[in-house]
Amino acid sequence: MKAKKLPIGIQTFAKIREQQAYYYVDKTPHALRLIEQGSHFFLSRPRRFGKSLFLDTLKELFEGHRELFQGLHADSHWDWSVKYPVLRFSFGGGVLGSVADLQDSLNEQLGTLEERFELPAQYPDARSRFKRLIQRLAEASGCKVVVLIDEYDKPILDRIEDRARAAEIRDALKDFYSVLKDSDPYLRFVFLTGVSKFSKVSLFSGLNNLQDITIDPRYSDICGYTDADVDSVFAPELPGLDREQIRAWYNGYNWCGTSVYNPFDLLLLLQQPHAPALLV
Missing domain, CATH: 3.40.50 (Rossmann fold)
Known part of the structure; x- marks a missing residue:
């Protein structure tokens, strides 16, 4: 992709x-x-x-x-x-x-x-x-x-x-x-x-x-990104990042349905992906 x-x-x-x-x-x-x-x-x-x-x-x-x-x-x-x-x-x-x-x-x-x-x-x-x-x-x-x-x-x-x-x-x-x-x-x-x-x-x-x-x-996911969205739409941005850490830090919003990531925070991470805790 x-x-x-x-x-x-x-x-x-x-x-x-x-x-x-x-x-x-x-x-x-x-x-x-x-x-x-x-x-x-x-x-x-x-x-x-x-x-x-x-x-x-x-x-x-x-x-x-x-x-x-x-x-x-x-x-x-x-x-x-x-x-x-x-x-x-x-x-x-x-x-x-x-x-x-x-x-x-x-x-x-x-x-x-x-x-x-x-x-x-x-x-x-x-x-x-x-x-x-x-x-x-x-x-x-x-x-x-x-x-x-x-x-x-x-x-x-x-x-x-x-x-x-x-x-x-x-x-x-x-x-x-x-x-x-x-x-x-x-x-x-x-x-x-x-x-x-x-x-x-x-x-x-x-x-x-x-x-x-x-x-x-x-x-529940009408706004924000789901796990599937991150893995598919943003796949080119993920190599080198610890996917489980990203999930633990950013996938914390839920409105009685599918959990979602805050889109603004996730995009900032993908723009500057060098936080040590998130690297593989």
Whole structure:
């Protein structure tokens, strides 16, 4: 097997897959299983565990960029004749210290999406803009809309030491996320990620069809690398390393199913594999 580049810190599916220059562990079987199983999902995983990359994989899949999936499971198992409009939001960058900061972020992201789809804002507030954007996209495209939200909880966690401020941000997010319930007839698929366990009562009130797959054994390895992944995908990087030591040091994550390696830590090891304890 030919050695490839290590995708350290890369969260963009297209960048990894273009020219297939980087190693990639195929997570599209999980993506297709999710889509077949239902329409509204939540996943919690630690930071730097591949959540953003999986979300971006879903985006490229729904948008129908088949060229990026050549040789992967989805290539021959997905209906590429349909392309869905995708709205992706991310709160992973920067610190949102107040409701005003959150509103600025929402308005900026909504503005970018409205410009992309050539649908100017019709309302000044983020909630109404979000709701109308979903409706107009569904009507204009003839397809239901996909909504992907990365690090849904980070604005709250950014101010978790200030309970009053965190509660204000939580309430503002609750108002924004309530659009997902109101827009259900126009939605094809919704996927949210974060690092903390969500509360349907405090943040997603009424969104009773949101399935939490965090500890679903079928999706224990939806992010991260399994033993089989390390031995097959990363085989060219293993000669000279003590495989049992790598397993003992890095294969310690489990969500009631298959154990996985933290991808970021493993990739750093493979980039600098000269720690004496890990050499054969």
